[in-house]
Amino acid sequence: MIRSRQITAIASAVLLGSMASAALLIRSMDRARPEAITQQMLYVSSPKLLKRLSLGYEGLLADVYWTRTVQYFGTTHSRGGGNYKLLWPLLNLTTQLDPHLIPAYEFGETFLVAKPPQGAGDPEKAAELVRFGIQNNPGDWHLYYDLAFIYYDQKDYRNAAQTFLHGSQMPDAHPFLKVMAAQMAQHGGDFETARMMWNATYQTTHDKMIQANAAAHLRAIQVDDDVNALERLVQKYQERTGRFPLTFSEMIAAGVIKGIPLDPLRHPYRLEPGGVVVVSNPDDLPFLDKGLPSGYIPSVVPKLIPAN
């Protein structure tokens, strides 16, 4: 009996020790060949073959591939973006396996359309993906909205207007699609249209990430608008006094503005030499076209403050 207990104790200790050693050795291996961890590849690239190999369980396989797509995008993005060469094949496999997997179209087009390093910067593939989604889910107005957004981003206002119009004819379509169609046809490229687009995105989604993204874009549009207006007032001050103001207090004293102007996050704007209006916390306000301090390098991963 004692002998048996001894053997059990020794075997247990050897088992635990060996497993721990094996885990440590794997970590050493990873350190010795770091490229092996980062190297990602597709073992099967044909959707047809994969569908057959799934033996009818293609729904689960599509979920696995969608999760893999999200992980791939997230990992590549957090490493600073760059090459997203597997993004389209992964999205193609996912949607071919399950053509009704709507999140794959909605998020996939965002991943594809965003400019590098934020995304793959491939609006053609994004449009192809969403068109395939519409073909397989013709009653889903959200997909028309996504496609119209891609056209809008490409400044193809005619196609954007047509796609909004098609979407507005779908059952349960949100009424703003009709408004967007008209707005797009009339004023494709102005601030107000952009504001309406992002407002609509914000209001029609329940996804916190999309809401935070839309809120960030709305803030950016607001800042662009504010900076334009403030720089016009700075110009007015310069015409009146013959020099640019160094601070907003000087403009208040001159009666040009009533108080220190605040950005959408309630932080004060600043003035740089030459009357340039900038935000004080640019990291909190991604996607800005105007108002960036001189020499500022935007972060690779935009900071998305949760929408309030």
Next chain:
Amino acid sequence: MNSRIFHIATNTFREAVRDRVLYNLIGFALLMSAAAVLVGQISIQIERLVVINLGLTAVSLFGIVIAIFIGIGLVSKEIDKRTLYTVLSRPVRRWEFIAGKFFGLSGTLVVNTFFMAIGVFAALAYVSHNFVSSDVGVLVALYFIVLQFVIITALALFFSSFSTPIFSAIFAFWLFVIGSFAQDLRNFAAMTHGLTRWLAMGAAYLVPNFSALNVITQVAHGEPVPSQLILINTAYALVYSVAVLSAAVLIFERRNLK
């Protein structure tokens, strides 16, 4: 069901429980818990889909593995242990033995599926916090999965009635794989001519059509399953199983057990 078939079925069920077949429920419970908790953190907006797809796929695959690996030994194990002779020396007919074994294993799989279904719905409640009317589709998919088990059990029993366990497992598994391609086989037959067409068409109708019994992806998206399909699938599974069991009885009746 006569009492002799009932007793053989009950014993088969007890034996399966004694063989710790229901232990697979622990693995299933761990899988569903992990899926419900983890998927939300590693993917986007597919929590419900994954719970339904993974849950139903696991129910199906676990059951098919059990049906094949228990089914193939139902006859051969009794011969090896010589218990078959004791059974047949009593007033039990060979066909009753086959029918009893079939109902016993099918019953085990139904009980197993019942507990797994509770797991699927519990995970669904955890990720969704409520049930929607389209979740009835999950019950339909589970019913179709049970129909798959009935066919596979009949096939495993059929092969077990004349072959060794290893070959029975290979045959049953390959019929499951080919049955998943039944629709492709028919499409292939439609594209060919002459003798090839007839052979392909014959093979397509001969193998079990598992593709029609798989509506997992459909119900995961909340799409309804037509009631007509429920009736046709039920009739198909019954007719096919009866045909396979009849073949098993024919072979087993003529088998020299000495």
